[in-house]
Amino acid sequence: MPSLSGRRAEAARNDRTILEAAREVFLRDPTAPMSAVADAAHVGIGALYRRYASKDDLLRTLCGNGLTQFVAIAEQAATVDDPWDAFAGYITAIVEADVHSLTVRLAGTFTTTAELSTLAGRASTLGTALFTRALDAGALRGDLQPNDVTMVFEQLAAIRLDDAGRTAALRRRYLTLLLDALRPAAAATPLPGTAPTPAELGERWRRE
Amino acid sequence: MPSLSGRRAEAARNDRTILEAAREVFLRDPTAPMSAVADAAHVGIGALYRRYASKDDLLRTLCGNGLTQFVAIAEQAATVDDPWDAFAGYITAIVEADVHSLTVRLAGTFTTTAELSTLAGRASTLGTALFTRALDAGALRGDLQPNDVTMVFEQLAAIRLDDAGRTAALRRRYLTLLLDALRPAAAATPLPGTAPTPAELGERWRRE
DNA sequence: CCCTAACGGAATGGATCGTTCCGTTCAAGG
DNA sequence: CCTTGAACGGAACGATCCATTCCGTTAGGG
Numbered sequence: 142m143p144s145l146s147g148r149r150a151e152a153a154r155n156d157r158t159i160l161e162a163a164r165e166v167f168l169r170d171p172t173a174p175m176s177a178v179a180d181a182a183h184v185g186i187g188a189l190y191r192r193y194a195s196k197d198d199l200l201r202t203l204c205g206n207g208l209t210q211f212v213a214i215a216e217q218a219a220t221v222d223d224p225w226d227a228f229a230g231y232i233t234a235i236v237e238a239d240v241h242s243l244t245v246r247l248a249g250t251f252t253t254t255a256e257l258s259t260l261a262g263r264a265s266t267l268g269t270a271l272f273t274r275a276l277d278a279g280a281l282r283g284d285l286q287p288n289d290v291t292m293v294f295e296q297l298a299a300i301r302l303d304d305a306g307r308t309a310a311l312r313r314r315y316l317t318l319l320l321d322a323l324r325p326a327a328a329a330t331p332l333p334g335t336a337p338t339p340a341e342l343g344e345r346w347r348r349e
Numbered sequence: 350m351p352s353l354s355g356r357r358a359e360a361a362r363n364d365r366t367i368l369e370a371a372r373e374v375f376l377r378d379p380t381a382p383m384s385a386v387a388d389a390a391h392v393g394i395g396a397l398y399r400r401y402a403s404k405d406d407l408l409r410t411l412c413g414n415g416l417t418q419f420v421a422i423a424e425q426a427a428t429v430d431d432p433w434d435a436f437a438g439y440i441t442a443i444v445e446a447d448v449h450s451l452t453v454r455l456a457g458t459f460t461t462t463a464e465l466s467t468l469a470g471r472a473s474t475l476g477t478a479l480f481t482r483a484l485d486a487g488a489l490r491g492d493l494q495p496n497d498v499t500m501v502f503e504q505l506a507a508i509r510l511d512d513a514g515r516t517a518a519l520r521r522r523y524l525t526l527l528l529d530a531l532r533p534a535a536a537a538t539p540l541p542g543t544a545p546t547p548a549e550l551g552e553r554w555r556r557e
Numbered sequence: 558c559c560c561t562a563a564c565g566g567a568a569t570g571g572a573t574c575g576t577t578c579c580g581t582t583c584a585a586g587g
Numbered sequence: 588c589c590t591t592g593a594a595c596g597g598a599a600c601g602a603t604c605c606a607t608t609c610c611g612t613t614a615g616g617g
Contacts, residue, residue, distance in 0.1 A: 149615080152563065174605055176566095185565030186607085196606065292508060292523060299507030300500060302549055310542040315500060317538050322530035330525050334518040341510055357584085360594060382574055384597095393596030394576085404575065 158182045159189060160206075163199055168242050169301075171250055175199075197251040204251075207243030208260040211235065215267035225280035228271050229320055232290070236316050237309065241294040245342075265339075282325050286336035293319055366390045367397060368414075371407055376450050377509075379458055383407075405459040412459075415451030416468040419443065423475035433488035436479050437528055440498070444524050445517065449502040456553040469554055473547075490533050494544035501527055 162182035166173045175196050179186045193199040218231035235241060244261070269287045276285065297316060302308045370390035374381045383404050387394045401407040426439035443449060452469070477495045484493065505524060510516050 187565060190607070191563070292519065296504035296507055296523065299504055302545065307549065311500065311545060314540050314542045315504065317540050318530050321534070321536070321538050322526050326529070326534065328529070328534070330529055332522050332525050334522045337510065337519060341515065395596060398576070399594070
């Protein structure tokens with residue numbers, strides 16, 4: 142099946158392996174050293190630098206992939222008819238793919254590019270649309286704001302154990318709790334304060 | 350008023366200033382260098398090492414204070430008659446004092462002592478008692494477990510902006526949401542999975 | 558059988574940090 | 588006053604960690 146063999150096949154395989162290893166490693170620890178990625182990929186450090194000019198470059202690639210995945214998930218969710226199902230499906234998929242850790246949480250550790258900012262803007266627009274649609278349909282508490290969703294992601298991303306499977310299971314548990322909490326309820330206590338502003342959240346995307 | 354003056358008064362003042370500065374600094378960043386504490390306290394590094402034999406020593410002190418504060422809050426809450434009010438008051442006070450960041454989140458960064466472990470055990474017992482009382486009184490969802498509370502703390506501790514005031518306000522906002530979510534509700538979706546085990550959570554307290 | 562793409566990983570250079578050390582300051586006591 | 592030592596500030600030291608470079612090795616492809 143593979144049109145390549147031998148050395149060239151190894152290289153192609155490594156392209157994937159390295160990206161996957163990097164994803165896993167930096168998901169676990171955004172400050173991990175390059176050597177950790179090399180170890181995880183069972184590859185020498187040289188193999189990394191043959192593909193990426195620098196650590197920042199690798200991080201940017203990872204972040205770009207995460208953002209792309211985010212956009213894809215949001216676009217897919219937008220095709221769902223029921224506003225709540227669309228919204229809930231979007232949130233669930235983002236959390237399960239750990240996209241938040243891959244984007245926002247990584248964004249502080251390298252210098253952003255205009256392209257990434259643009260992608261981030263698109264992701265934000267799509268997320269807000271899903272939120273607004275659900276809110277207008279009365280499927281969400283009236284005192285919620287779009288950026289509250291970001292904070293939900295942030296809170297769920299904070300759940301992390303050594304074991305990846307357990308981490309996923311726990312996130313499902315608290316995601317269930319939080320999704321219920323976002324729905325309108327007669328007994329709901331009004332939320333105090335306001336959601337964070339884009340400026341408060343966006344400091345991580347500041348360029349240079 | 351002060352029975353001391355001059356140099357001795359400065360020293361006594363510094364005792365407090367240094368502890369407060371350390372608290373703030375390590376709350377913001379658990380990996381901050383000692384020099385950051387010195388700067389925040391407007392004090393030389395020497396003044397730190399005159400009081401604490403090492404960074405670990407300072408961290409342990411901070412953690413011990415946090416644990417003590419935790420125990421005090423829990424004991425105080427236990428005197429409240431209504432089980433839900435006791436529980437909710439306890440959670441709220443812990444979150445507002447940022448005790449979780451001061452204890453569990455710091456615990457990974459230094460070598461624990463038996464004394465700290467003991468204190469942690471007491472804190473845990475008290476917290477579980479408050480939880481159980483509320484659960485038995487029917488004030489909590491039946492599918493909750495004691496360690497779910499720890500995860501609530503963990504999630505709220507993840508909310509942190511540069512501005513301390515905003516951080517506190519946002520935590521109040523999401524604490525309100527979460528407290529509502531913990532109450533029994535007819536429409537509640539059953540929580541999948543189980544809360545983390547003590548072993549899963551306790552790895553941070555392992556000694557030596 | 559010889560290139561050369563691709564690899565592995567030791568070596569380099571810079572940055573960060575905990576901790577030590579020493580010269581300075583200043584108030585209390587003689 | 589002058590001596591003394593507690594308390595200070597912060598430069599300097601030594602260890603560690605890391606991104607990145609460099610070069611000798613390997614093994615398909617021609």
